[in-house]
Amino acid sequence: MDYKLEMSPAEMRELGYRVVDLIADHFAQLPDKPVGAKGDPALLRPAFLAAPPAQPVPSGEILRRLEADVFSHILNIGHPRFFAFVPGPSNFVSAMADALASGFNVFNGSWLGGSAAAAVELAVIDWFRTWCGFPEEAGGLFVSGGSMANLTALVVARHTRLDDRTAGATIYYSDQTHSSIDRALRVIGFMPDQIRRIPSDDEFRLPLDALAARVAEDRAAGLRPFAVIANAGTTNTGAIDPLAEIAGFCEAEELWMHIDGAYGAAAVISDRGRRLLRGIDLADSLSFDPHKWLFQPIECGCVLLRDAQLLKKTYRIMPEYLADVHRNVAEVNPCDYGIQLTRGFRALKVWMSVQAFGMDAFRAAVERGFVLAEIAERKLRDMANWELVTPAQMGIVCFRRREAGEKFYPRLHDAMLRDGFALATSTVLNGKTALRLCTINPRTTEDDIENTLDWLDALSEPRP
Numbered sequence: 001m002d003y004k005l006e007m008s009p010a011e012m013r014e015l016g017y018r019v020v021d022l023i024a025d026h027f028a029q030l031p032d033k034p035v036g037a038k039g040d041p042a043l044l045r046p047a048f049l050a051a052p053p054a055q056p057v058p059s060g061e062i063l064r065r066l067e068a069d070v071f072s073h074i075l076n077i078g079h080p081r082f083f084a085f086v087p088g089p090s091n092f093v094s095a096m097a098d099a100l101a102s103g104f105n106v107f108n109g110s111w112l113g114g115s116a117a118a119a120v121e122l123a124v125i126d127w128f129r130t131w132c133g134f135p136e137e138a139g140g141l142f143v144s145g146g147s148m149a150n151l152t153a154l155v156v157a158r159h160t161r162l163d164d165r166t167a168g169a170t171i172y173y174s175d176q177t178h179s180s181i182d183r184a185l186r187v188i189g190f191m192p193d194q195i196r197r198i199p200s201d202d203e204f205r206l207p208l209d210a211l212a213a214r215v216a217e218d219r220a221a222g223l224r225p226f227a228v229i230a231n232a233g234t235t236n237t238g239a240i241d242p243l244a245e246i247a248g249f250c251e252a253e254e255l256w257m258h259i260d261g262a263y264g265a266a267a268v269i270s271d272r273g274r275r276l277l278r279g280i281d282l283a284d285s286l287s288f289d290p291h292k293w294l295f296q297p298i299e300c301g302c303v304l305l306r307d308a309q310l311l312k313k314t315y316r317i318m319p320e321y322l323a324d325v326h327r328n329v330a331e332v333n334p335c336d337y338g339i340q341l342t343r344g345f346r347a348l349k350v351w352m353s354v355q356a357f358g359m360d361a362f363r364a365a366v367e368r369g370f371v372l373a374e375i376a377e378r379k380l381r382d383m384a385n386w387e388l389v390t391p392a393q394m395g396i397v398c399f400r401r402r403e404a405g406e407k408f409y410p411r412l413h414d415a416m417l418r419d420g421f422a423l424a425t426s427t428v429l430n431g432k433t434a435l436r437l438c439t440i441n442p443r444t445t446e447d448d449i450e451n452t453l454d455w456l457d458a459l460s461e462p463r464p
Helices: 008-032 040-047 061-069 091-103 111-132 148-161 179-187 208-220 243-253 266-268 269-276 310-314 349-358 359-381 408-419 448-459
Strands: 139-143 169-174 195-198 224-231 255-258 286-289 301-305 386-393 397-402 423-430 431-439
Touching: 008 061, 008 169, 008 195, 091 301, 091 349, 111 139, 111 266, 111 301, 139 148, 139 310, 148 179, 148 224, 148 243, 148 255, 148 286, 195 208, 195 255, 208 224, 208 243, 208 255, 224 243, 243 255, 266 286, 266 359, 269 359, 286 431, 301 310, 349 359, 359 386, 359 397, 359 448, 408 423, 408 431, 408 448, 431 448
Parallel strands: 169 195, 169 224, 224 255, 255 286
Antiparallel strands: 139 301, 286 301, 386 397, 397 431, 423 431
């Protein structure tokens, strides 16, 4: 029994090399693997309910069980034919960065706990600030993902504009806005009757005239409009709200403008993305997820504030046990800017992968996502059994089977999972179900697009 929970250097190397081999093989073999599998709860849950072992299990046996029972029952969201939801392509360098951050057990909550980690995070946040066109006084921090980024920003908006008093306050966004916004508002004390979900226009964007009318109506009723949430690439269709126009309206009406860019904001690193995201630099706050269109492993989200000091004014608390942390005012403590005190070194994987591949490669990978969706759109226009619902935009294209009823899509989804060649998921647009492909994985080839659509067509045909 080793109560110190330690291994010898030789044992550590043996386990480490085997883990790296597993990960390297996974990346190398992804195109030939099934896109993933969903396990049966009746089988999977009992498989892991045994009491924990009192004595050590050999590492080889542990890894074999992981391969057989765990990694065979996941969706491979980095698979080149995983088009469902928003893929997470990831990359090997960033996976190794996560291993390093975990191996050194870096505490990145304070300058005292991890000064170089804090410095790296500040540097990477400054890259993001520069890419998005935010001013020098802007800043932010890494969080788990878009849900936490949206929550972090909306707490700042509530504190800054409402002094945390939500009675009578109203907030506005389109019916295409991600559910994480609804969840965040519930957490920070907003009731359903304070939320204005405005029907989107024919292009699934937030219509400025309807927004203005609703704000005016609420002001006349004695309510307190305080914030608008705009989308920089919706999950459903990739639609981008008129960001610059909404920003002008918010400035005139003294409303906080938050942009949910969890899906699309990272596309700003490319020329096309920068043109499409005109006005993103005008937001008061912005969320985006490097674990989507910056190809990082989960978890890796980010929140940016036009004025970074508003984060500090909202979140900084100085208990007596952190006196040593706050003694030097020149030191930046990430815990002062968000919810977490104990937090990991998420910035390392972004920093390390950018060093390894260079920004030109990342820009080309983003541009590739746009192109692949356009390839899918062109093919769909020539397919007799399918009709286009939304054109390719921001790496997403939506389509439906002609004359198919609503029961068709769940059956098709189950058939896709059984076959394992590729995976697309559905959404509902204008009251009708449609399939969507999200094509942001740089490993995806033109053949993957062509073959997936042909496979879907064949899978959809009635069986004798």
